[in-house]
Amino acid sequence: MMFDSGLSSSLGPPACEKDATALQFIEEMTMNCDAVQERVLGEILSRNAETEYLRRFGLGGATDRDSYKSKVPVVTYEDLQPDIQRVANGDRSPIFSSHPISEFLTSSGTSAGERKLMPTIHEEWDRRTKLYSLLMPVMNLYVPGLDKGKGLYFLFVKAETKTPSGLVARPVLTSYYKSEHFKTRPYDPYNVYTSPNEAILCADSFQSMYTQMLCGLLMREEVLRMGAVFASGLVRSIKFLQFNWRQLVDDIAAGTLNPKITDADIKKCMGKILKAPNPELAQFITKECEGENWEGIITRIWPNTKYLDVIVTGAMAQYIPTLDYFSGGLPLPCTMYASSECYFGLNLNPMSKPSDVSYTIMPNMGYFDVELNKEYELIISTYSGLCRYRVGDILRVTGFHNSAPQFKFLRRKNVLLSIDSDKTDEAELQKAIDNASALLTEFNTSVVEYTSYGDTKTIPGHYVIYWELMSKDPGNLPSHDVLDRCCLAMEESLNSVYRQGRVADNSIGPLEIRVVKNGTFEELMDYAISRGASINQYKVPRCVSFTPIMELLDSRVVSAHFSPCAPQWTPERRG
Ligand code: AMP
Numbered sequence: 001m002m003f004d005s006g007l008s009s010s011l012g013p014p015a016c017e018k019d020a021t022a023l024q025f026i027e028e029m030t031m032n033c034d035a036v037q038e039r040v041l042g043e044i045l046s047r048n049a050e051t052e053y054l055r056r057f058g059l060g061g062a063t064d065r066d067s068y069k070s071k072v073p074v075v076t077y078e079d080l081q082p083d084i085q086r087v088a089n090g091d092r093s094p095i096f097s098s099h100p101i102s103e104f105l106t107s108s109g110t111s112a113g114e115r116k117l118m119p120t121i122h123e124e125w126d127r128r129t130k131l132y133s134l135l136m137p138v139m140n141l142y143v144p145g146l147d148k149g150k151g152l153y154f155l156f157v158k159a160e161t162k163t164p165s166g167l168v169a170r171p172v173l174t175s176y177y178k179s180e181h182f183k184t185r186p187y188d189p190y191n192v193y194t195s196p197n198e199a200i201l202c203a204d205s206f207q208s209m210y211t212q213m214l215c216g217l218l219m220r221e222e223v224l225r226m227g228a229v230f231a232s233g234l235v236r237s238i239k240f241l242q243f244n245w246r247q248l249v250d251d252i253a254a255g256t257l258n259p260k261i262t263d264a265d266i267k268k269c270m271g272k273i274l275k276a277p278n279p280e281l282a283q284f285i286t287k288e289c290e291g292e293n294w295e296g297i298i299t300r301i302w303p304n305t306k307y308l309d310v311i312v313t314g315a316m317a318q319y320i321p322t323l324d325y326f327s328g329g330l331p332l333p334c335t336m337y338a339s340s341e342c343y344f345g346l347n348l349n350p351m352s353k354p355s356d357v358s359y360t361i362m363p364n365m366g367y368f369d370v371e372l373n374k375e376y377e378l379i380i381s382t383y384s385g386l387c388r389y390r391v392g393d394i395l396r397v398t399g400f401h402n403s404a405p406q407f408k409f410l411r412r413k414n415v416l417l418s419i420d421s422d423k424t425d426e427a428e429l430q431k432a433i434d435n436a437s438a439l440l441t442e443f444n445t446s447v448v449e450y451t452s453y454g455d456t457k458t459i460p461g462h463y464v465i466y467w468e469l470m471s472k473d474p475g476n477l478p479s480h481d482v483l484d485r486c487c488l489a490m491e492e493s494l495n496s497v498y499r500q501g502r503v504a505d506n507s508i509g510p511l512e513i514r515v516v517k518n519g520t521f522e523e524l525m526d527y528a529i530s531r532g533a534s535i536n537q538y539k540v541p542r543c544v545s546f547t548p549i550m551e552l553l554d555s556r557v558v559s560a561h562f563s564p565c566a567p568q569w570t571p572e573r574r575g
Contacts, residue, residue, distance in 0.1 A: 010402070011348060012141040015190075019137035026134055026348070029364055030404035036363040041065060044367060044383055051094045051385060053083065074369075074379055074388045077109070077116050087119050090165035096385025097121055104169040105340040108421035109392055109412075110495040113428075114573045117169055118340045120384045127365055127383070128172075129181045131343045134362075135335045136190045142333075142351045143306050147189035149224035152216040152302065153309070154237045155193075155200045156208055159504060159571035172340045173229065177201060194219045196273070198265040205505055207263050209240050214248055215273060216302070217285060223302040227309030231319035231332075232420045232461070234310045236507055238297065238326050239459040245289040253282035298327040307331040312354045313409045314393075315418040318456045320354055334359075337409060341391055342366040342382050348401055358398045358406040370405050372397050377413060416543045417454045419461040420507035422498040426542050433465070436489040436513075439482055444473035449521035452543045453550065455512070460501075462509035465490065466553050468521050483561040487511045491567040499569035510563040520556040527552060 011027065014020040029036055045063040048054050057071045077084075083095050088104065099121040106115035140146055157177050160170035168175075176182050177200055185191075199211035216223060228234040241248070247258050255277035257270050288300050299305060305327070312320050312332045323332060333350030336343070337359040344366075345359040352358075361368055369379035369388060378391040392414075395407040417424040429452060437447045446469070453464040471477055478486075491502060491511050501508035525538055527549065544550060 011138070014137060015140035015144070015147075018188075019140055022134050022137035023141075025130075026138075026346070026362075027402065029362055030360060030402035033361070033363045033402065033404040037367060038065070040364060041068060041367040041381065044381055044387075047098050047383075048094075048096070048385055051096055051098060053096050053385060053387065068381075068388075069369075072387050074390060076390050077111050080386075080389070081111060084117055084119060088117060088163035088165055088167070088169075092165075097383070099123060099383075101167060101384075103167050103175060104163060105172045105175060106169050107340040108171070108497050109423060110497055113495045115169075115496060116340070117163070118384070118386075120340075124382075124384055125176075125179060125181055128176070128338075128343050131336065131338070131346070131362060131365065134346055136188070138346060138348060139333070139335065139350060140190060143225075146224055146306075149222045149304060150192045150194045150219060151309070152194045152212075152219075152223045152226045152305075154209065154212055154228040154233055155195060156205060156233075156505075157201055157203055158500070159203065161571045161573070172338075194223060196266075196269045198263070198269045202263045202266055204263065207261050207266060209237065210244065210248070210258065210261060211266050211270060213237065213241055213244070214251060214270070217248060217252060217281070218273060218278070220281075220302050221304060224304050225307055225309055226298065226302060226305050229311065230421065231310045231312045231316040231323060232456075232507060234308060235319050235322050235326075235456075236460055238294075241289065241297075242294065245285060249282045249285050249289075252278050252285065295325055296328040299330065305330060307333055307351075309333060309335060313337075313357050314411060315415065315423075317354060318454065318461075322456070322459075339391060339393075341386055341389065342380050344368075344378070344380075345404075348406075358408055360401045360406045361404050363404060368405075370397065372405070375410060417452055417463055419454055419456065419463070420501050420505065422495070422501050422508060424463070424494060424498060428493075428495060429465075429542060432490040432493045435493040436486040439486050439489055440469070440478050443471065443476055443478040443482070445469050445471040445478055449540055451521075451524075451541055451553070453545060453553075454543070458509055460507050460509045463511045465511065465513050466520075466557075467513055467515050468518060469515060470518070480559070480561065483513060483515065483559070484564045487513050487561050487563040488565065488567060491563050494567070496569065496574065499567045503566045503569040510566075513561045514553070514557045515559045515561070516553060516556040517558055520553065523552060523556070524549065 011023050014023050042063040049061055059067055059071055087095055087101055096119055101119040102122040103120060104117040105120050107118055109116050157174040158171050160168050160174060163169055183197055194215045195212040199208050202208040251258055255274055257274060308323060308327055308330050311334045313334050331351050332354055334347050334357045335350055337345050342365055345361045347357055348360050367381040375394055375396050378393045378395055379388055380391060381387045392412060394410045394413055396410055397405045397407045399406045412423060414425040415423045416426050416429055433447060433450055447467050448470045449468045451466050455462055455464045521540060528538060529535055
């Protein structure tokens with residue numbers, strides 16, 4: 001049955017009445033983008049007029065765009081950091097927002113090696129929940145029948161800490177899954193997950209993943225869509241199946257739960273799901289998993305899957321070939337674009353190719369400084385009190401839906417290496433090299449050149465660092481063991497999101513140093529010059545991915561070394 005939204009929607013006929021309301025909302029917001037933006041800015045500025053931050057700029061109560069732009073500066077996290085620290089230390093005066101700060105959201109972007117702390121207010125959940133409620137109505141326009149089955153989504157919570165003020169600090173999705181908005185969400189036939197809340201909310205990543213995979217296998221025929229937040233997470237889940245299918249099969253065959261699952265809430269809820277032995281299913285999964293060939297494993301085990309709901313734009317594009325391999329090329333809709341600071345927008349054409357994905361700004365979420373027809377860095381102002389804040393994402397406006405700008409996510413600013421949500425920049429890599437190469441001084445050896453590569457052919461992916469060494473004492477070369485420890489020393493000095501990925505999430509594999517023959521970087525330069533680079537301006541690229549260059553480097557490797565153990569990481573912030 002089709003429902004008439006009452007508006008001439010350019011989106012398409014809604015699947016049900018609830019969808020009609022959602023699509024109508026999208027149309028209203030995008031048709032009146034400018035007016036909505038003006039209202040949002042007015043609301044932000046009037047409610048926060050008396051905050052310490054806005055008072056500094058002498059707006060004198062003005063809420064119009066011109067005064068705002070001319071008086072309030074564009075800022076980075078580092079500019080705000082001293083004031084954010086005051087909030088973290090317990091200053092409850094209205095510094096950024098007239099509404100009380102409810103918690104800190106910890107971004108995967110870092111500052112001085114630690115996650116950025118984004119102060120947020122409770123009311124933001126209404127806006128974020130509203131944006132979530134628009135996702136399935138858009139999907140339903142393209143994929144019919146999603147109410148006839150379930151979604152196998154691998155969702156996880158991460159560790160949280162408290163700041164000295166007693167406010168919690170945690171990633172935005174951890175906050176969401178633990179909130180009543182998620183836990184007591186009303187039943188929606190278009191949005192039923194195979195994973196029980198108890199599994200999603202278990203902080204132990206093995207137990208959580210194991211249970212979610214087990215439920216996905218038990219309900220395999222009902223699964224219509226599969227997902228994770230980022231592509232890296234879904235790839236990791238398939239790898240988990242590769243490692244653990246025998247134990248999962250044993251549970252299914254016997255109708256019992258693996259003793260490694262000790263979480264009381266999971267045990268209780270799985271008692272109801274895992275009711276009886278199912279030898280046929282166990283046999284089927286064994287048949288599919290025991291072979292060497294995992295091509296198309298997703299559609300073999302979950303034959304009714306219509307798409308993989310993961311973000312594959314930006315750095316995540318590197319996982320597209322792996323997902324295509326596992327799924328036989330199922331569509332990869334990137335449904336939304338969001339961050340700890342603000343949820344920005346939706347993909348209104350989710351079945352488009354990943355390389356064509358554009359997100360449409362939802363103008364009710366915050367105020368956006370948009371620039372047309374060129375690459376620009378997203379600048380936002382939020383109800384929580386960020387004013388003209390640089391998010392660090394580089395976008396290009398590609399068009400409009402009604403009057404709302406649509407943009408491509410181009411890249412994250414200054415990111416050299418990224419495997420999962422980690423982001424390592426050039427300065428961090430340089431510092432890590434410096435720290436590690438200190439271990440070589442007693443051997444009179446130094447690192448003369450280096451470059452890096454994010455290797456996602458291994459699962460999980462890992463950082464590869466190519467080193468060319470110079471030794472003044474050939475009789476006393478650093479041993480294999482010393483070079484292994486150099487890998488660990490590098491990891492120890494990388495930022496906390498990287499180390500959390502290594503330690504708690506297992507989303508990043510051990511760092512590898514590949515020592516290359518002397519003269520390799522000269523050859524690299526010769527190669528670049530042969531392709532038109534200027535000799536005067538040539539700089540060693542600090543990260544490489546171009547196949548001929550990789551081949552050159554790999555053909556010159558004399559030894560490879562891996563971190564012998566995981567680096568230090570605890571949820572507490574360093575320093
Ligand atoms: P966080 O603040 O840790 O939640 O990370 C938010 C960041 O993740 C954004 O600023 C983007 O860099 C990246 N991100 C989020 N959604 C997308 C998307 N759809 N495509 C590409 N990158 C994304």
